Amino acid sequence: MAKNVEIKDHNTLFQSEEYMKSAEKKMEFEAPCSLEEVEDTAAYLKTEEYKEKNFAREALTINPAKACQPLGAVLAALGFEKTLPFVHGSQGCVAYFRSHFARHFKEPVPTVSTSMTEDAAVFGGLRNLIEGLENAVSLYKPDMVAVSTTCMAEVIGDDLQAFIETARNEGAISKSFPVPFANTPSFVGSHIVGYDSMMKSILSYLNGREGDGEKMAAEAAEKINVIPGFEPYTGNIREAKRILDLMDVRYTILGDHSDMLDSPANGEYRTYYGGTKLSDAAYASRGKGTIALQKYSTRKTAKYIEENWGHPFIAGPIPIGIRNTDALLMRISELTGKPIPQSLKDERGRVVDAMTDSHPYLQGKRVAMAGDPDLLLGLISLSLELGIEPVHILCTNGDKEFEEEAQRLLAESPYGLDGKVYVGKDLWHLRSLLLTDPVDFAIGSTFLKFAAKDANIPLVRVGFPIFDRHHMHRYPIIGYQGTLNLLSLMVNMVLERLDEEAPGHSFDVVR
Amino acid sequence: MAEVGGQNVIEELLEAYPEKARKERKKHFEINDIEKISTGKCSIKSNVKSRPGVMTVRGCAYAGSKGVVWGPIKDMVHISHGPVGCGQYSWGTRRNYSNGVLGVNNFVAMQVTSDFQERDIVFGGDKKLEKVCREIKEMFPLAKGITIQSECPIGLIGDDIEAVAKKMTKELGIPVVPVRCEGFRGVSQSLGHHIANDSIRDHVLGTRDLNEPGPYDVAIIGDYNIGGDAWAARILLEEMGLRVIAQWSGDGTLNELAITHKAKLNLIHCYRSMNYIARHMEEKYGIPWMEYNFFGPTKTIESLRKIAAFFDDQIQEQAERVIAKYKPEMDAVIEKYRPRLEGKKVMLLVGGLRPRHTVGAYEDLGMEVVGTGYEFAHKDDYERTYKELKEGAVIYDDPSEYDLEYLAKALGVDLVGSGIKEKYVFQKMGLPFRQMHSWDYSGPYHGFDGFKVFARDMDIAMNSPVWNLMQVPF
Numbered sequence: 001m002a003k004n005v006e007i008k009d010h011n012t013l014f015q016s017e018e019y020m021k022s023a024e025k026k027m028e029f030e031a032p033c034s035l036e037e038v039e040d041t042a043a044y045l046k047t048e049e050y051k052e053k054n055f056a057r058e059a060l061t062i063n064p065a066k067a068c069q070p071l072g073a074v075l076a077a078l079g080f081e082k083t084l085p086f087v088h089g090s091q092g093c094v095a096y097f098r099s100h101f102a103r104h105f106k107e108p109v110p111t112v113s114t115s116m117t118e119d120a121a122v123f124g125g126l127r128n129l130i131e132g133l134e135n136a137v138s139l140y141k142p143d144m145v146a147v148s149t150t151c152m153a154e155v156i157g158d159d160l161q162a163f164i165e166t167a168r169n170e171g172a173i174s175k176s177f178p179v180p181f182a183n184t185p186s187f188v189g190s191h192i193v194g195y196d197s198m199m200k201s202i203l204s205y206l207n208g209r210e211g212d213g214e215k216m217a218a219e220a221a222e223k224i225n226v227i228p229g230f231e232p233y234t235g236n237i238r239e240a241k242r243i244l245d246l247m248d249v250r251y252t253i254l255g256d257h258s259d260m261l262d263s264p265a266n267g268e269y270r271t272y273y274g275g276t277k278l279s280d281a282a283y284a285s286r287g288k289g290t291i292a293l294q295k296y297s298t299r300k301t302a303k304y305i306e307e308n309w310g311h312p313f314i315a316g317p318i319p320i321g322i323r324n325t326d327a328l329l330m331r332i333s334e335l336t337g338k339p340i341p342q343s344l345k346d347e348r349g350r351v352v353d354a355m356t357d358s359h360p361y362l363q364g365k366r367v368a369m370a371g372d373p374d375l376l377l378g379l380i381s382l383s384l385e386l387g388i389e390p391v392h393i394l395c396t397n398g399d400k401e402f403e404e405e406a407q408r409l410l411a412e413s414p415y416g417l418d419g420k421v422y423v424g425k426d427l428w429h430l431r432s433l434l435l436t437d438p439v440d441f442a443i444g445s446t447f448l449k450f451a452a453k454d455a456n457i458p459l460v461r462v463g464f465p466i467f468d469r470h471h472m473h474r475y476p477i478i479g480y481q482g483t484l485n486l487l488s489l490m491v492n493m494v495l496e497r498l499d500e501e502a503p504g505h506s507f508d509v510v511r
Numbered sequence: 512m513a514e515v516g517g518q519n520v521i522e523e524l525l526e527a528y529p530e531k532a533r534k535e536r537k538k539h540f541e542i543n544d545i546e547k548i549s550t551g552k553c554s555i556k557s558n559v560k561s562r563p564g565v566m567t568v569r570g571c572a573y574a575g576s577k578g579v580v581w582g583p584i585k586d587m588v589h590i591s592h593g594p595v596g597c598g599q600y601s602w603g604t605r606r607n608y609s610n611g612v613l614g615v616n617n618f619v620a621m622q623v624t625s626d627f628q629e630r631d632i633v634f635g636g637d638k639k640l641e642k643v644c645r646e647i648k649e650m651f652p653l654a655k656g657i658t659i660q661s662e663c664p665i666g667l668i669g670d671d672i673e674a675v676a677k678k679m680t681k682e683l684g685i686p687v688v689p690v691r692c693e694g695f696r697g698v699s700q701s702l703g704h705h706i707a708n709d710s711i712r713d714h715v716l717g718t719r720d721l722n723e724p725g726p727y728d729v730a731i732i733g734d735y736n737i738g739g740d741a742w743a744a745r746i747l748l749e750e751m752g753l754r755v756i757a758q759w760s761g762d763g764t765l766n767e768l769a770i771t772h773k774a775k776l777n778l779i780h781c782y783r784s785m786n787y788i789a790r791h792m793e794e795k796y797g798i799p800w801m802e803y804n805f806f807g808p809t810k811t812i813e814s815l816r817k818i819a820a821f822f823d824d825q826i827q828e829q830a831e832r833v834i835a836k837y838k839p840e841m842d843a844v845i846e847k848y849r850p851r852l853e854g855k856k857v858m859l860l861v862g863g864l865r866p867r868h869t870v871g872a873y874e875d876l877g878m879e880v881v882g883t884g885y886e887f888a889h890k891d892d893y894e895r896t897y898k899e900l901k902e903g904a905v906i907y908d909d910p911s912e913y914d915l916e917y918l919a920k921a922l923g924v925d926l927v928g929s930g931i932k933e934k935y936v937f938q939k940m941g942l943p944f945r946q947m948h949s950w951d952y953s954g955p956y957h958g959f960d961g962f963k964v965f966a967r968d969m970d971i972a973m974n975s976p977v978w979n980l981m982q983v984p985f
Contacts, residue, residue, distance in 0.1 A: 005843050007963045010608065010739045010954055022746050023610055029721075029756050030586070031766035033616050033653050041653050042615045053649055059642035060650065061595070061626040068596030090663055090695040091561060092571020096600035098932045103604070108935040110912070114563040121667060121695050131531070132564030138529045139565060139913050151594050152663040152695055155632060186594035187627040187664065267941040267981040269916065428650075431614075447602065450613060450620065467604075 051432035055425075062428035063447060065370045066397040068186035069194030071097050072230055072297075073148035074111050076198035079228075079255030081275035083202075084110060084142035088129055088158065089150025091115040093186075104232060104465040105261040105473060110271050112136045116152060125153055129163045133179070134172040140271055144278060145173075147181035148198055154185035178278065180205035190397035192297035192372055195230040199255055200301040203281060204308070210282040220283035223250045224335055227301060229294025229318070229374060232464035232473055234262040239476035240293065243329070246343055249336050252280045252287065262474060285309040289335045291328070293478065294318050294374035296402060319478045320378025320486065321385050322352060328479075344480070351480045351487070355386060358491040361511070363387030365494065366418070366439040370394040370430055370448055371463035373402040378478075379443055379462065380406060382486060384413040391418050392433045398423035427451055441493060458493050462486065520905070520921045524914060532562045539908040547897040557908045558889045560698045566912040568860060568932060569886045571694035573597050575703020577660035579784055580711075581690065583607035583735055583760045584768065585617045586655040588647050591624040592640060592672065593662025597694070598624040606949050608739045609762040616653045623647065627664060636670050644679040644687055655765045656686040658710075666693040686765065688714040699887035699909075700862065704784035711768055712791050719769035727753045727822060730774040732789055732800070733781030733864070736761020738954020743961045744780070744805050751819060751830040759785060772796045776821055778803055780957075783863035783885075783892055805957040806865075806965070807872025808841040837959040845875060848966040851974055853877035855925040860907070860915060860933065861947045862886050867896040869928070869947065872956075872965055881922050884910055912936060926973055941981040943972040 013019065033041075044050055070087055074097050077085035087094045094113035101109040112135075114120075114128035129147075136145060147160060160181040168175050182197040210216065226244070228237050237258035244251045259274025284290070290305050292298040295316030305313045312335060319328040325348070329340050366389045369379050373395055383390045393406060403423045410416030422429060427448060434442070434455035442452045445463045452459040466472045476482035495511050502508070521540045525533045538556035547553055561567040570578070573591075578601045581589055591598025602622040611617025625643050627636060644657055657679070659672050676689040690710045692703045721728070729748060734741040741761040748755050756774055757767035771777070777789045777800035789800035801821065803814035812834050819830035855878045859866050866883040873880055880900060884907035885892060896906065905918060912933065919927055919942060927937045928947040937944045945951055945968060953968050955961040 005840070005847050005963065007967050008960070009964045009967075013955070013960055014608075014739055014742060018746060019742060022742065022749060025749065026745070026755070026758070026762075029767050029770065030764040031655075031719075032586075032764070037653060038612055038616050042612055044652075045615060057646045057650065059625065059639045060646035061624045062650065063602075063622050064595055064599065064624065064626060066595060067599045068594055071596065071600075086564070090571050091567055091569055092574050092694040092700075093596065095568070095570040095574070095932065096596065099604065099930075100600050102931045102935060106935060108939070109932070110566065112564050112566050115561045115565075115567065116563075117560055117695050117698060128563040131562065134529050135532050135562055135564035137564075138532075139527055139911070150663065151596075151627075151632075152667065155664045155667040185629070185632075186596050187632050188629050190595070263939065265939050265941070265981060266983065267939075269936050269939040428614075447622075454614070 046435040048436050051436045054429060054432045061426050063450070064396045064426040065394065065445065065447060066190035067100070068191060069184035069189055069197070070148045070150055070186065071100060072191035072194030072196070073146070073182055073184045073198035074109070075101070075230060075257060076195045076202065076255055077146035077148075078109070078260045079257040079276055080144060080146070080202060080281065081277050082143035082272045083275065084112060084136055084140050084145050086112050086114075086132065086136060086145045086147045087150060088114045088125060088147055088160065089116055089152045093150045100465060101261070103467045105234070106470070107261045107263065108269070110140065112140070121152065121156060124156060125158050126163050126166065130167045130170055130172045133167050137173055137177070142272070144178040144180070146198060146202060147179060148184040148194065149182075151186040154183065178205065178209070192230045192397060195297050196300045199227065199298065200304045203254060203284065203301065204304055206278055206281040207285050207308070208282060210279050216279060216283045217286050220286035221288070223252050223287045224332065225252050225254050225284045225287050225290040227254045227290065227292040227298055228256070229292060229297040230372065231257070232466075233475075233477055234258040235474045235476035236478045236482065239479045239482055243344065243479055244332070246341055247329070247332060247336070247338050248341075249332060249338050252276065252284055254281060254284060254290070285311070287311060289313065291331060291335070292316065293328075296373035316374060316377070317381065318374045318378040320375075321382035321483055322348065322355075322480070323385065324378060324381050325479050325483065347480045351484045354484055354487055358487055359386055361491050361494050364389065365441065366391045368392035368394070368430060368434055368439045368442045370396070370427060370442075370444040373398045375463050377406060377409065380409050380416070380419070382483060384409070384415050386487070387415050388490075389415045389418055391420070391437065391439050392422070392430060393419060394422045394425055394427070394430045396424065396426055431455070441490075458497055460489050460493050462489070520918065524917045524921070527913065532565065535562060539910070541906045543897050543900045543902055543904040543906060545902060548900070548902065549898070551894040551897050553893050553897055553906075555893050555906060555908055557885070557893060558698060558701060558887070561909055567909060568912070568930065569699040569909060571700065572692045572696040572703035572706060573660060573662055573694045574601065575700030575784070576690050576692035576707035577601060578605060579700065579735060580704055580707035580760055581658050581660065583609065583619055584763045584765065585609040585611055585619045586653075586764045587658055588618045588623050588651055588654045589658045589660055590643060590647070591622065591662060592636070592659050593625065593664050594627045595624055597662045598622045604949070605735065606737050606952065606954070607761050608736045608742070614651070618651065618654065632664055632668060635668060636665065637672070637675050640670070640672065640675045641679060644675070644683060648683045648685070654685065656688065658688045658690055660690050661693045663694045666691065666696070686714060701783065701887040701889065705787050708785060708787040712788060715765065715768045716788070716792070717769070717772045717796075719766060721756060721770040721773035724773050725754050726775065727826065728756045728774050729753045729776045729778055730757040730759065730771045731755055732759045732777050732779045733785035734758065734761050734957065735781070738950050738956070740955040740957035740961060743955040743958035746960070747805075747811070747815065747833060747958050748778070748818070750833045751815065752826050753822070759788070772798065774798055776801060778818060780805065781863040782895070783888060804868045804871065805961070806869045807875040807962055808837070808845070808959065809875050810868070810871040811958060811962070841959060841962060844963050844966050848970050849877045851970050854879070855973060856881045856923065857926045857928060858882040858919055858922060858924040859947060860884050860886065860910060860929040865947050867892070867899045870899040872962065875962075876966055876969060878926070878969070880904060881924060882907065882918055884908055916940075926969070941978060943975070943978065945969065945972050
């Protein structure tokens with residue numbers, strides 16, 4: 001290689017003297033606030049007085065920890081074999097869904113749009129839907145297209161059922177080509193509701209669709225179904241499958257996007273990887289029972305299954321932590337009659353052993369957390385098992401039921417006494433809480449990094465989306481293994497911080 | 512239809528399409544030839560609707576306004592007005608660097624939304640919007656202004672954001688700017704750029720004065736400071752003796768927008784997104800404008816001379832001094848990286864300016880752009896593109912992911928430069944890839960300092976040993 005060239009990039013380049021000078025010169029034209037004003041305001045933003053005003057706001061949302069419905073619908077669709085998510089509305093939404101997932105999973109996300117524009121706003125999107133189905137099926141050759149809506153299609157009131165029927169009559173798709181659909185207005189609920197709506201739609205659409213194949217039915221009768229819920233961790237789905245295999249249980253994962261969003265690099269790209277077989281989904285109702293690993297992201301699906309499938313249905317709690325995982329294993333055992341094998345008992349023991357090793361560094365640590373309802377319930381449960389004190393629990397897309405469940409959970413442990421649950425609040429609220437009532441660390445998505453930085457506390461990245469760390473989603477956070485992963489993340493973050501802050505005399509070699 | 516390497520690639524590519532879409536899509540491909548290179552004349556179809564169901568790479572008008580033009584104005588609060596999603600997905604993802612304290616006097620990396628609920632759709636959101644504006648004033652006392660970035664439902668339910676903005680401007684004593692950038696408007700981001708430009712024109716431009724104007728006052732137009740690009744450009748302009756009075760819009764401020772009509776010359780980098788405002792200033796204030804290209808030393812040097820030529824001997828001399836100062840450093844970069852990149856074939860698909868502006872930078876490194884195209888270009892962009900390319904290069908407009916995959920294979924390219932949605936498709940195929948929207952979270956790429964980073968990054972992409980691991984040996 002030729003002689004070395006010094007290359008500074010954005011991290012260091014703009015700290016050099018010439019760039020600092022240039023920035024200073026620029027201020028002449030910025031009409032900036034005075035340094036004093038900025039400092040005073042920055043200080044004011046940390047006060048109790050500001051917090052009160054912050055909590056008094058009624059209309060303004062700042063840094064919410066939620067996304068919109070159709071995003072969740074796309075994730076649900078990606079869990080089925082050769083299924084193309086198809087979003088009816090303006091195309092920008094799909095560009096955003098694809099980017100958002102691609103940034104989190106670092107994977108391609110095939111999804112199409114009906115690209116509605118002004119004329120569709122006036123005349124409706126029927127022609128877009130018909131041509132869209134025809135084009136998408138020709139180009140991407142799916143076995144199923146799962147249609148969801150954006151706020152645009154919802155506001156103008158497009159009738160998907162009638163539109164899809166018309167598309168069939170006009171020959172854009174065959175009479176039998178499966179096109180489940182869900183109404184997923186962005187101005188109702190959040191991404192977890194969209195996931196739920198699409199999951200329910202796909203399951204009810206496919207149910208019994210393959211006709212009465214006796215062999216299939218007999219096979220299905222030996223199985224249980226597992227619904228992951230809005231699952232940003234491909235590792236969690238793989239972990240659920242590993243546990244079921246260890247228990248010698250036959251199963252169908254309903255909505256398995258683990259291969260789709262964690263596919264191998266081998267020099268060839270395929271549009272579709274893995275996913276739940278449509279025929280398995282069609283016979284799922286014949287199974288021994290269904291377990292949803294999350295409760296709040298599968299409510300409509302739960303209602304549908306409970307009312308129509310005539311077999312036991314259990315939802316949540318998400319198996320994060322020892323007790324929640326124990327509960328799941330016992331339920332699987334009850335449902336299938338299969339004993340919990342020694343290998344899982346040993347695994348449990350090893351994780352409990354790890355927890356005993358680490359607990360002195362975690363017990364009594366005060367934590368703030370933000371995320372989806374099911375995830376938070378799991379994190380609270382694990383925290384209490386370790387003696388970590390959950391103090392601020394923020395759930396932008398939580399409701400009354402979640403709030404009550406979280407409060408009940410906190411009340412079960414002395415470590416939960418300081419815990420307060422904030423539903424419908426955003427990360428700017430959480431920022432005020434972190435600054436007025438400090439904690440030791442925070443747990444949440446990448447978007448929480450701003451508030452954590454302002455509060456000078458470390459952030460353990462858990463949940464969705466995680467854009468700024470690699471491969472987190474590949475490691476499970478459910479089951480005993482997942483619990484071990486979370487434990488390692490937390491304790492090693494605490495130890496890292498301890499080293500950073502230790503004066504020379506306490507810079508210990510052994511921790 | 513044209514041929515590449517004796518193969519009728521375009522015809523073959525289009526075979527997978529149904530008849531109607533095939534007919535439409537066919538107009539969006541061309542192969543460069545001598546005539547097009549010399550005249551820039553082309554018949555490629557652009558700036559028309561994407562076909563439904565075809566996986567377009569395009570975004571929407573909101574993305575063009577909030578995501579590109581207005582979002583980087585750092586001392587104003589930009590409301591994503593409507594449901595939560597659009598603001599969430601565009602939150603912090605374009606890496607528009609800006610100096611200031613986040614949440615205090617800088618609001619770029621924040622997601623501020625009216626978070627529409629069903630009742631807002633049913634009863635209208637104007638009252639809520641008023642309240643949102645008041646609460647912004649209370650939460651962010653140093654905010655210099657507010658913009659209302661309309662999402663799809665706003666136009667559909669007929670909210671009068673203009674009236675709210677007018678009322679709030681008066682009540683709050685800071686400019687509140689309504690922007691009708693609903694996502695369904697137009698065919699891509701492009702209309703959003705135009706709408707945003709118009710709203711700056713109507714509500715901000717010319718509303719303030721520049722203290723002590725000088726003979727060398729220029730404005731940077733159409734640099735979004737991705738990874739600090741505008742800073743790397745600004746420093747060169749300042750070094751040659753010019754005074755940059757405004758940055759549109761990376762690290763920009765309300766005041767800079769308001770005084771730009773006092774510039775002596777507008778320098779446009781991203782022509783597509785901001786030619787509108789430059790033309791307006793030319794018409795209304797008689798300010799000339801000039802396009803420039805700060806990608807790669809050849810184009811940067813060419814541009815510095817072109818800009819200097821507009822001014823006097825003193826500036827021209829200083830420009831030569833700047834060029835002489837950086838030249839050895841650039842030669843050293845090329846000496847190091849060119850042997851590692853020589854002869855590699857590049858395929859691009861990006862937005863505004865990069866499909867043509869970066870061609871020279873690749874050529875400086877001995878690489879050849881064999882295919883290029885735009886998500887949302889217009890005819891004038893294409894006219895500027897052909898002459899930058901060699902004969903036989905394939906040009907495509909609004910290609911789908913299917914098209915890109917097909918072309919990458921057919922053209923046998925070594926590197927693809929596009930966006931996050933495309934990135935992992937090509938990496939799975941074993942093809943090196945760089946994000947040419949966000950520089951893969953690297954940068955800057957503009958100016959001389961930027962070229963060093965660009966060269967390093969292309970080398971990282973092309974010559975990583977990980978590509979050798981794709982083939983399974985068993």
